[in-house]
Amino acid sequence: MSRDHPAGDDGHDGRLTDGGAASAADTATADQRGAPTGIRARLVGLWTLLHREILRYVRRPRNTFLPPMITNVLYFTVFGVVLGERISGGDPNAFGGAGYILFILPGLVVLGMISNAFENASFSIFHGRWNEYIHEVLTSPLSHTEMVLAYVAASSLRGIVVGCIIWGVGLVFTSVTVANPFYLVAFMIVIPTLFAAFGVIGGLWARDFDYLTVMNQFIIRPLVFFGAVFYPLSALSGVWRDVTLLNPMVYMVNGVRYGVIPEATDLSPDLSLAVLTGLTVVVIALDIALVKRGYGLVD
Amino acid sequence: MTEPAIRTRELRKSYGDVQALDGLDLTVDRGEFFGLLGPNGAGKTTFINALVGLVHKDSGSAEVFGFDVEDDYREARDRIGLAPQEFNVDRFFPIIEVLEHKAGYHGIGSADARRRAEEALKTVGIWEKRDTRFDWLSGGMKRRFVLARALVSNPDLLILDEPTAGVDVQLRHDLWEIINRMNDAGTTILLTTHYIEEAERLCDRVAIMDSGRKVEVAAPDDLMSRGTDTIDIELADPIPTAPQLDVEGVTEVAVTDDGLSVTAAGGSQTAPALMRALERQGHTVTSLDIRRASLEEVFVDLTRDDREYAEVSA
Structure with a gap:
């Protein structure tokens, strides 16, 4: 039997074209067509995945931005308004004279940022693996580095937006003066970026949805709650203070707090910022290595 | 290149x-x-x-x-x-x-x-x-x-x-x-x-x-040309037993109600020699139909052969 190739009755030659007519480039050889090696093509690819990742959560504010807003209204109401006076004992100099609401505000910002940055990256990658649509990305000419940067940047941005929302909620309950804008901005970029990078690992490692819950509820949140969010380090003594200093969250909360109430902080922010920045670079490099190896992605 | x-x-x-x-x-x-x-x-x-x-x-x-x-x-x-x-x-x-x-x-x-x-x-x-x-x-x-x-x-x-x-x-x-x-x-x-x-x-x-x-x-x-074709032959006088046919390519001869069913590689090349052989033996062929091997049959044969080879090798 001979091969049967019915011709299209609309004169269409089958390949997609620029404007409908087959161009020479379209039917040119595979060697000549535009491989995505040009810087513009690479940026387009990176931007497309970044844009896709951002759109995924921006279009679902009820799932992504509303919950942290409500949660933090509850935090400020209960811990700040209802219990705040009792915790400070009426001492106007407690918490660096800032008031309890302002004292806990940086910690809640950190909690919101890292939770959302981590959850976004881990969920997006795991959900894509679970439903296999991450193959659209994996079978594309995006480089491993571009893939990781897009997931990390989009997730970090979600953390930053949530952090800003929490600042906004805090402003309803107290006034805020930025004392060290450099540190505030730097920590608010580095912290969610680090946890977005951790989220990539989580998304690659997870074998089912329970893994994601376990990571967020049983690892990240306890570390934050014991990370001097609701109390100053000076409130601890002896072994409890030493143990708390092993918790990396302490340095993150302290760093953001330094941006608004430096007098209420217990640690220098410079070393924290340097260590966090270095750690972020290392974790992103690890992400790239894992994706290149195909960990959790490729058979 | x-x-x-x-x-x-x-x-x-x-x-x-x-x-x-x-x-x-x-x-x-x-x-x-x-x-x-x-x-x-x-x-x-x-x-x-x-x-x-x-x-x-x-x-x-x-x-x-x-x-x-x-x-x-x-x-x-x-x-x-x-x-x-x-x-x-x-x-x-x-x-x-x-x-x-x-x-x-x-x-x-x-x-x-x-x-x-x-x-x-x-x-x-x-x-x-x-x-x-x-x-x-x-x-x-x-x-x-x-x-x-x-x-x-x-x-x-x-x-x-x-x-x-x-x-x-x-x-x-x-x-x-x-x-x-x-x-x-x-x-x-x-x-x-x-x-x-x-x-x-x-x-x-x-x-x-x-x-x-x-x-x-x-x-x-x-x-498909490598597969075995089936040649359905209708005879004027059906016969009770399959005749000996010394024709190149023929692999199997079976008796049917109105003649013979011959399995052969390259049916169209084999058919003329087959007719001559039958006529030499005194049979009259009234119709002849060649059914080509389908790709499906060839596929089944090849994959079966490969599995048998693999089993023997193992």
């Missing part, structure tokens, strides 16, 4: 004790419509996944238009459009945006990506569903969409893993037409299918795979 669309050498991949690809050597020329046939578990999908980066090979090499699929993965993948068997489509976005994203990953700017996405949806006939999410499409529309996604980057190599599995006859013919147009325009097609008729009708060459190996590669006509 012009590199072939696909070239693999000694390609191996195992999953534990299962050898999914067992030293596969295969070359698909540019512009070819190439079929990949094989029973379930033959290694067809593993082979495809190795080309597109969803499987890491254990050893050997695989190139797409001369680009190694692991060392030069970006160049290789940019030339491939894949329509997989499974519906692995982004569920978060309307289908036109899914296509725009896919085009964007290939470095195509947003305006051009939009135009290509629109054109791809029109080409496969689901333009009116452009703002619908994938989950809300019917089964046939999903199959069309997966093809549109493969087309949107304007690939030089279109890989179709059972594109017509479970679709109705009309849709199958629609998809064949679209694929044929692509091939006529110069796109190399790699098609896996369980529908032998599809391979017979569409492919320039087919490879038959089994147990991760290539069993045979040839044009469908060539393969």
Whole structure:
């Protein structure tokens, strides 16, 4: 039997074209067509995945931005308004004279940022693996580095937006003066970026949805709650203070707090910022290595 | 020198004790419509996944238009459009945006990506569903969409893993037409299918795979010519027992109600000698019908032979 190739009755030659007519480039050889090696093509690819990742959560504010807003209204109401006076004992100099609401505000910002940055990256990658649509990305000419940067940047941005929302909620309950804008901005970029990078690992490692819950509820949140969010380090003594200093969250909360109430902080922010920045670079490099190896992605 | 669309050498991949690809050597020329046939578990999908980066090979090499699929993965993948068997489509976005994203990953700017996405949806006939999410499409529309996604980057190599599995006859013919147009325009097609008729009708060459190996590669006509044809002979006076027929190519003679059923390699070449032999023995042939071996029969024979060989070797 001979091969049967019915011709299209609309004169269409089958390949997609620029404007409908087959161009020479379209039917040119595979060697000549535009491989995505040009810087513009690479940026387009990176931007497309970044844009896709951002759109995924921006279009679902009820799932992504509303919950942290409500949660933090509850935090400020209960811990700040209802219990705040009792915790400070009426001492106007407690918490660096800032008031309890302002004292806990940086910690809640950190909690919101890292939770959302981590959850976004881990969920997006795991959900894509679970439903296999991450193959659209994996079978594309995006480089491993571009893939990781897009997931990390989009997730970090979600953390930053949530952090800003929490600042906004805090402003309803107290006034805020930025004392060290450099540190505030730097920590608010580095912290969610680090946890977005951790989220990539989580998304690659997870074998089912329970893994994601376990990571967020049983690892990240306890570390934050014991990370001097609701109390100053000076409130601890002896072994409890030493143990708390092993918790990396302490340095993150302290760093953001330094941006608004430096007098209420217990640690220098410079070393924290340097260590966090270095750690972020290392974790992103690890992400790239894992994706290149195909960990959790490729058979 | 012009590199072939696909070239693999000694390609191996195992999953534990299962050898999914067992030293596969295969070359698909540019512009070819190439079929990949094989029973379930033959290694067809593993082979495809190795080309597109969803499987890491254990050893050997695989190139797409001369680009190694692991060392030069970006160049290789940019030339491939894949329509997989499974519906692995982004569920978060309307289908036109899914296509725009896919085009964007290939470095195509947003305006051009939009135009290509629109054109791809029109080409496969689901333009009116452009703002619908994938989950809300019917089964046939999903199959069309997966093809549109493969087309949107304007690939030089279109890989179709059972594109017509479970679709109705009309849709199958629609998809064949679209694929044929692509091939006529110069796109190399790699098609896996369980529908032998599809391979017979569409492919320039087919490879038959089994147990991760290539069993045979040839044009469908060539393969069919290697099979045994059946010659149904009606005799004026039916006979009770099969006669001895010393004719080259004849492998089996059986008596039927009105004559004989002769199995022979190359039925049309054998028939004249067969008639002469019967007439010499005093039989009168009143009619003769040659039924050619189908590709399906050849496929079954080849894969059975390969399994028997593998069992003996083991």
